Amino acid sequence: MSFGNDPFDSLTIPDGTTVEEYDLVTEGNVMIGGQSTVEFGVRARNILAGERVQFGGSIEAERDCRLDVWCEVADNVLVGKDAYLGERVHIGGQLLVAGDLDIGDDVTVEEGFEANGWIVIRNPVSSLVFYFIILSHLLQVNESEAASEFVQEIAAEAENNTDDADTDSNDVMMIVIPRGATVSDDIWQVSTPASIGDDCRLHGNVRAASITVGCDTNLFGSLRARGDIDIDKRTRIHGDVTTRNGAVSISAGARIRGDVVCDNLQLHDDAEVYGTIRASGEVNIVHAPIADE
Incomplete structure (x- = not known):
């Protein structure tokens, strides 16, 4: 998928996306800009959310899930591979991770968590925060080509961690929700x-x-x-x-x-x-x- 000059320059809903009983469902990936509100639950392959994103339902990631600082999830978070949570993330239900859990400081999980792999507790800054800091800096200095290459490298890294039987990464679709968006059963509102x-x-x-x-x-x-x-x-x-x-x-x-x-x-x-x-x-x-x- 080509992101153009800015990875968040458009609300992008790929082919075959559906809303099923208040869940946003796609076979591809979901990338959400910071300070957005998604009143749905989300079911996807990989889920990446910027800072202060609010989810009104549960999250189900077939592979990896990355939530930046101050994200809030109203219900459960179920992750098929690895999870990366920034500082002060709040989860209203359970956190179940089939792989490794990389968790920041002062994260709240109301109904407990379980991970089958390694559990690493970080303090104070997550690697995901650095991703967004670098991306924001590149866009601020008008290095749009470098920003696009950086995002593609992150996506490629996620795909390289998948099983050999998975499909070609070039065929993976992605929902992109711009920064500051509101997504609900009533409205999809963006400035892009x-x-x-x-x-x-x-x-x-x-x-x-x-x-x-x-x-x-x-x-x-x-x-x-x-x-x-x-x-x-x-x-x-x-x-x-x-x-x-x-x-x-x-x-x-x-x-x-x-x-x-x-x-x-x-x-x-x-x-x-x-x-x-x-x-x-x-x-x-x-x-x-x-x-x-």
Whole structure:
């Protein structure tokens, strides 16, 4: 996965991501910027969270889990391999680690913990804190290429610790939640662009700088952006689609069960809008191509 100039420059939801009974579920990895609120539980391959991230449910990591300082988890943390917890992390349930546990100072686990491997208690700073310090410094001095390489090296290191039977690391998808985001059953709110992949099933209203939604995705909520909104083929949006200053593009077979408000609109004639369309600029109807004989 390419992170571009900044690993947290977009909310990225990869193909096949679902929300199941208030859990955010993906077969890939999850990377969450600092000071974000994720009211779901999270189930993924590897989970990496920055400082002061709040989780409203449990965490289940098939492999490694890294939580930076002051993170809070409302329920259990279950880790299939190794866990790394920064200082003053609070876990409201149990902590169960199949591998090694690297734990910082003043960590609270309400219902106790168990690790099958080595247990290392650090004081005062975790290696995960250094990861974010280095990354932040590289971005501040405009070393975006070096920052991107650094993140890719961390991801590659995590993948190198997996079993030989695991799939190629190049095929691993990743959910990226930007710094300061709010993610819940009601809203996905970020100040960055948002990209939602194919075959996803999500709940909540999406608020972002701009939004792209892949094909065959089912979103139970509205879309609102300052810029453009692009909706791919056969996607269902159960809510309004609104942009303040941008254009809306709706592809063939898409279904919008709400109003569409935008500047310019491109609408395929095989798409359906079950609401009012208000476009202050140009409206372009795209006709279905004639099938080749």
